[in-house]
């Protein structure tokens with residue numbers, strides 16, 4: 001078997017494993033949610049049973065009562081689906097690692113000089129980041145998002161972006177290719193996991209909203225926007241699996257830590273890119289489309305970091321900014337490579 | 350004067366009427382966090398058109414074409430700065446405001462920080478109930494407990510200032526009038542330092558870039574193998590310099606291109622470009638130098654970058670009198686990845702008759718195709734030049750500088766063949782062709798390569814790098830540095846020994862932002878060391 005075949009098979013194998021992991025982790029999430037809902041219902045039942053008790057103490061009874069029930073629901077956390085999800089994700093990551101390395105061997109250089117290579121390496125880093133976070137804490141609620149993203153990105157990469165490996169063009173023959181691009185990929189992987197946590201945060205948050213009255217709203221526009229909002233809230237309320245996801249504040253904290261690491265790495269990426277451009281093109285910054293977008297991404301995430309500490313922006317609005325940053329990140333890698341002309345265009349398909 | 354909260358960082362006094370009041374209010378607005386945030390978002394949005402629309406500084410040709418193709422929108426976008434976004438008034442306004450805001454924000458904070466560092470940390474709150482306190486009984490004396498907590502929290506070693514807490518201990522009375530030793534430990538000074546360093550470094554980057562645009566010079570020169578270039582403004586094909594750069598600062602070194610190596614793969618993709626050259630600096634021995642795409646040549650504080658390359662066919666052209674009217678290498682500009690190259694030969698100095706001009710296309714590896722001959726590979730496997738000859742007036746005497754890569758056809762007429770059509774003659778390496786009507790001959794002697802160099806000197810680069818490193822370090826300190834408070838209270842009064850014989854009940858609590866849950870482990874660790882009792886790690890709450 002050649003390195004090329006090995007890489008190809010390993011990557012398809014990883015894609016399949018991630019798909020399984022996505023389904024299994026979604027099933028797991030749904031079960032945890034059911035258990036939590038049931039526990040809540042039982043706790044409420046007990047409170048109403050204790051009916052006569054003074055109102056003030058009702059709440060504390062509820063919290064105390066729920067403690068043992070959640071404890072008894074814990075075994076469900078280690079159900080079969082979770083085991084499958086964890087095993088397939090890990091195996092998928094190992095297999096993908098083989099695929100990425102084999103591609104590097106086949107190409108004779110680091111596997112991140114074309115869009116195809118960037119995709120396979122980037123998704124791999126995202127999964128590895130997730131696995132690292134998972135070692136420390138239970139973040140199984142992120143699993144469907146991360147494995148789902150990996151399945152789609154890898155599948156698209158293999159079918160749409162695949163390109164034969166070639167030698168490196170003179171402009172890419174640099175030690176900075178290794179530094180600049182590898183850090184960019186790691187930052188992207190971390191931002192990806194951060195974006196998944198942020199999406200969950202927003203869903204969890206909006207889910208607790210109540211619907212707004214439509215009839216008494218002033219004009220048609222407000223009514224339409226409220227209807228749209230209410231519809232969203234209803235959809236989110238129907239997603240019981242969101243019960244298995246931690247509270248918005250906790251997700252925010254996790255997302256912030258990821259974004260903070262990602263932002264430092266992205267800052268480094270942009271600076272290293274400038275140093276490299278200075279070596280290769282004789283100017284450190286030339287507002288080439290790729291440079292424009294790297295800058296835009298950086299500024300959006302900086303805005304996110306400021307929004308977190310600004311009254312009226314902390315929470316939902318800052319989360320939206322982080323997601324806009326992520327969209328820009330994906331744009332930078334897709335639209336900017338494929339549509340815009342620039343010095344970076346050799347990174348194209 | 351009422352106080353109005355603008356956001357968590359700035360308080361503005363709602364002004365009484367009056368100019369100074371309004372000015373102060375405006376300044377407070379500009380330096381508020383919310384305005385900084387909005388300006389950042391505006392900056393991101395404003396940059397996007399710069400990647401979507403063609404831009405004058407990046408690609409003048411495309412921009413021209415865009416304006417021609419859009420007779421209405423082209424000029425409108427041009428006039429409103431959308432075709433030079435990063436030099437436009439509105440983009441400049443956004444970042445100038447942002448940096449004004451930044452300076453207005455950072456200067457007072459440096460002062461506050463300085464005063465904070467020199468003053469003691471705030472005393473521990475009298476009650477710790479709000480912070481989920483932990484209580485541990487120990488048989489150690491209160492003073493011993495607090496002293497060991499202090500040592501633990503202050504840290505040790507030379508980097509103590511960076512890693513440790515700032516600690517204060519008070520002996521005071523608690524609410525019931527009982528004497529108590531209260532330790533208060535704060536961490537966050539490193540984080541704030543990082544934050545200030547980061548923002549100040551951003552200003553440094555801006556200043557360095559601005560200074561760079563005043564002090565930089567850059568020039569382009571094209572050198573054919575075997576030729577020599579002397580560093581002087583007149584020798585450059587194009588030359589730009591910042592307002593503060595003086596031409597007298599150019600050092601007259603000499604660069605000669607000995608050989609240019611280009612390696613292409615079988616598919617035609619370039620694999621390696623290397624220019625071998627000899628550099629002679631005034632008063633020094635000549636030395637051999639090499640330039641590659643990522644490896645510029647260093648000379649006299651400047652760098653010489655290898656920017657492009659191509660073929661420069663060498664011709665000998667005789668005129669109708671049989672005299673040699675032209676001899677030399679003519680750089681042909683590659684038009685595509687397989688080095689289909691075009692060039693122009695101008696022969697003004699004919700001994701008699703009209704001037705001669707040629708338009709030529711070089712195919713390094715000519716092959717036949719449906720659309721006519723094309724090049725299949727950039728290497729010189731089957732080089733053919735297609736020549737088209739013109740006679741007439743080249744227009745060189747008009748005094749208007751001419752583009753060496755273009756033929757001004759206004760006063761020229763093409764040389765026609767027997768069929769009356771303009772003549773297009775293929776010419777192979779080493780061949781000589783005779784032009785019709787006794788106009789003369791053209792001989793293709795050889796094909797040296799040329800290298801296009803870009804020379805640039807920007808004395809601000811070290812400053813820029815320094816500011817960038819500062820920004821990165823500051824950012825890391827600011828984002829990863831902890832902001833934590835830990836308090837430990839140990840009552841001093843005589844206490845009844847409890848059932849387990851332990852007398853001192855130590856209370857400890859901690860606070861940190863929501864994302865920093867590890868602070869509880871630290872609190873437990875300190876409490877364990879200070880009391881000698883293992884404190885169970887508190888379970889992480891939901």
Ligand code: HEM
Nearest residue numbers: 302305309358380381382385447450451454544551827828
């Ligand atoms: C050139 C534009 C600016 C950029 C790129 C920028 C970038 C950043 C970044 C990346 C952080 C994150 C560090 C952290 O969270 O600790 C930050 C924090 C901060 N910035 Fe800026 N900043 C800019 C302008 C400003 C301005 C104009 C102000 C003042 C209004 C400001 C005030 C702050 C403050 C107070 C923090 C600390 C937030 C916290 O509590 O964590 N920044 N800035």
